[in-house]
Amino acid sequence: MPNRSGYQDRIDTKIHASTLKTEYIPATRHAGTDAKTMPRSSHRSTRTVKLALTLFAVLIALTACVNDLNPGGGWSGIVESGDYLYFGSKDGRLVRVSSTTGTFDQSWSYPSAGADDLGEMYGTPAVSPDGVLYGSAFRCKGNSCTGEIYAADAISGQSAWASGTFKIETRLVGSVGLGESTLAVGTAAVNGNDEPPGYLLGLDLTPDAGMGISEQVSNREKWRLPLNGPVWGGIRVSNNIAYFGTLQHMLYAVDLSDKPEYANNPESRIIWQFHTGGAIAGTPHVTETNVYIGTFGNNVYSLDIAYRTQNPNTNTLNPSTEWSFDTGAWVWAEPVLDNGVLYVANMPGSVFALDANTGQMRWAKSATAGKEIVAQPLIFESNRGPALAVASGEKDITVIVIATGQIAGEFVTGGNGIKSSPVSYGDIIFAHTDTGQLRQYKPNTLALHNCIDVKGGGKTCK
Amino acid sequence: MEFIGILWDEMLMRPMINSLALLAHLLFNNFGLSIIVFTVFIRIVLIPLTVRQTRSMKKMQELQPRMKALQDKYKDKGPAEKRQLSSETMKLYKEAGVNPVGCLGPMIIQMPIWFGLYRAILRTMPPTPEGLANLSHAFYAWNPAILSVPINSKFLGVDLADFVQGAPLPWNYALPVLVGATMWLQQKMTTGNQQAMSPQQAQTNQIMLWMMPIMFGFFTFQFPAGLALYILFSNIVGIVIQYYVGGKQPIVLLGRAFLGSAEERAKALADKPSAPAAQALVDDDSTEEKDEDGQSTDVHRKNRRRGNRGGSGGSRRRSRRR
Structure with a gap:
């Protein structure tokens, strides 16, 4: 065991070493040592630090990019x-x-030029019979998001609500649903709270235009229905009932009417709910009798509205009127129905023609354009008869003849992806690309008719 | 560039996304547990590299006196002699079979994993519709986890896809502090004997020892919480590995960092009027024999018991002195 003096010696040695160290550094500096005359080890030390700093800078640059x-x-x-x-x-x-002309109206926008924009707009606007456009948008900083629901007069471009947009702290991704007196809006979690993970909002549709201040709607929110998950898909309304799904696999049918019994219990609005085998990010296709919905469980479901209404808590399919079909991959795009045939496109680009009553497959075809099918296919009249336009989130729109399932060609999008459904007006097919172009095609020749760069202020694009 | 993108996606991103998603699927749809298990797996894979690096660093430490002697020999000499110094230094490294920047090896190797994981976390739990659409490409067809999307991103109340600064209290501060502290401790365990080094080398080590943890702690605020969780557990596993490979006790080092060494404590007490207390402390501490690294013989004894020769270099040198 060392005695105290030996121990003290070691302390002295340490103090001496540290003194040497502290003396050495200023001495080097004061000697005016430049880079050329610095000891090699110092160069190495500097290199090591520089290397570490560079690596770290790359890390930060990448994370920022x-x-x-x-x-x-x-x-x-x-x-x-x-x-x-x-x-x-x-x-x-x-x-x-x-x-009619396909020209961009630079004098009209909502909000008007100079006012703050609304943020990210994923949903398709809904238009009421009195010419008011309803929709939603949101903007995020990290995971903190603010959503805005707007009502814009289609002619004047002014807000139909005196209070302007309705704001709520959440993501508003899907399209809104227009009921008789209620605007249905699906949300994610609100105000950063984990529970509930989503809501269906019921907003008052009454316009304020022409009303005195006392008659204007002071509170647009009529009710708020908690859901089991966020709503990213659109809402379809039929007979004043909203149909929509959540990312947590649930398909809902919710009554939008203003019955007094709903006042104290919003959850009583749920007519039925059905737990599917996967997340629902798309919009259901609704007819008078059935709801068709694709899920991330790879399936598309046909649900009988009458049977569901009578058996609101049943989660098994009624084999006589309901069916499911496994497409082998996620289904995001809304199915489309034509003459008793349901056309379904899954994410990797396989298109299926199914008997709407039985779910039996008539044909299947892989889209020749890119993958990432998110948009509902469009049925239009091509020079080879009725055809399906399947837009890809990667590039191009595949055209498939619906009678035979044969590929008829492609609308070339110039490498731009399309995730919103193409539409047909007059003899032109319009497609809004992910890059902000509005591309217009001739359905007979599949040739590009016109292209407007909306993001670029309406300039012509190729 | 496209080729690099494909390589990046196929070699790193898709395996990571599928592994993370599959682990989450198997671990009760818990992405936090998935990241922790994934981290342990990655560190286990990197163990050979870590061991080689640790041994390389020990050799570097042993070379320090000879390095110092070389530098003294060529001190204040002309450019020709400086070149000679460089040549002899490299020769020394070659003879010893060490890489002078080998200490950065695991960090460099882990950099692509960090980049990849950053992207993989965000891509596996996409907060945007574009991200969700993109995710469909990333999954392998056989992976059952594809049906579990969206994966639950919550772990202990923290959204792993969100930035750390957006996490609830106390995690928004605790995660950066924990990342910095564990990184410091891991670096401290791998840092050699300062006194055997040249002042520049020691200074560099000191800078690295403090700068990297502070920078990482600071930038952790900007990372997704999932990546912070990875770095944190990577450090913890690294400390455990270092403990078994290098033989330095983290608790001892922590104690030294915050309380000072026994000598420093004794000196501080000796400066105070109550000198007998200092004497008592010295007597008490001196019962534990120290080698020149300042490591206790208990540690070396433990290392010897484990048969770890690398960890007992100080003991061998002490024997030679005797």
Whole structure:
């Protein structure tokens, strides 16, 4: 065991070493040592530090470059009102083009030029019979998001609500649903709270235009229905009942009417709910009798509305009127029904023609354009008869003849992806690309008729 | 560039996304547990590299006196002699079979994993519709986890896809502090004997020891919480590995960092009027024999018991002195 003096010696040695160290550094500096005359080890030390700093700078640069937390401007679909087609631009504004000439109306936008934009617009606007456009948008900083629900007069471009937009702290991704007196809006979690993970909002549709201040609606929110998950898909309304799904696999049918019994118990609005085998990010296709919905469980379901209403808590399919079909991959795009055949496109680009009553497959075809099918296919009249236009989120639109399932060609999009449904007005097919172009095609020749760069202020594009 | 993108996606991103999603699927749809298990797996894979690096660093430490002698020999000499110094230094490294920047090896190897994981976390739990659409490409057809999307991103109340600064209290502060502290401790365990080094080398080590943890702690605010969780557990596993490979006790080092060494404590007490207390402390501490690294013989004894020769270099040198 060392004695105290030996121990003290060691302390002295340490103090001496540290003194040497502290003396050495200023001495080197004061000697005016430049880089050329610095000892080699010092060069190495500097190199090591520089290397570490460089690596770290690369790390930070890369993390700053990636933008996965931020939405890419949305993919609003197109809706017609009067002589115009309206859609949300990548700049966060509702804009319009003439449905007859295809020209961009630079004098009209909502919000107007100079006012703050609305943010990311994914949903297709809904238009009421009195010419008011309803829709939603949101903007995020990290995971903190603010959503806005708007009501814009299609002619004047002014807000139909005196209070302006309705704001709520959440993501508003899907299209809104227009009921008789209620605007249905699906949300994600609100105010950063985990529970509930989503809501269906019921907003008062009554316009304020022409009303005195005392008659204007002071509180747009009529009710708020908690859901089991966020709503990213659109809402379809039929007979004043909203049909929509959540990312947590649930398909809901919710009554939008203003019955007094709903006042104290919003959950009593749920007519039925059905737990599917996967997340629902798309919009259901609704007829008078059935609801068709694709899920991330790879299936598409046909649900009988009457049977569901009578058996609201049953989660098994009624084999005589309901069916499911496994497409082998996620289904995001809304199915489309034509003459008793349901056309379904899954994410990797396989298109299925199914008997709407039985779910039996008539044909299947792989889209020749890119993958990432998110948009509902469009049925249009081609020079080879009725055809299906299947837009790809990667590039191009595949055209498939619906009678035979044969590929008829492609609308070439110039490498741009399309995630909103193409629409057909007159003899032109309009497609809004992910890059903010409105591309117009001739259905007979599949040739590009016109292209407007909406993001670029309406310039012509190729 | 496209080729690099494909390589990046196929070699790193898709395996990571599928592994993370599959683990989450198997671990009760818990992405936090998935990241932790994934981290342990990655560190186990990197163990050979970590061991080689640790041994390389020990050799570097042993070379320090000879390095210092070389530098003294060529001190204040002309450019020709400086070149000679460089040549002899490299020769020394070559003879010893060490890489002078080998200490950065695991960090460099882990950099692509960090980049990849950053992207993989965000891509596996996409907060945007574009991200969700993109995710469909990433999954392998056989992976059953594809049906579990969206994966639950919550872990202990923290959204793993959100930035750390957006996490609830106390995690928004605790995660950066924990990342910085564990990184410091891991670096401290791998840092050699300062006194055997040249002042520049020691200074560099000191800078690295403090700068990297502070920078990482600071930038952790900007990372997704999932990546912070990975770095944190990577550090913890690294400390455990270092403990078994290098033989330095983290608790001892922590104690030294915050309380000072026994000598420093004794000196501080000796400066105070209550000198007998200092004497008592010294007597008490001196019962534990120290080698020149300042490591206790208990540690070396433990290392010897484990048969770890690398960890007992100080003991061998002490024997030679005797």
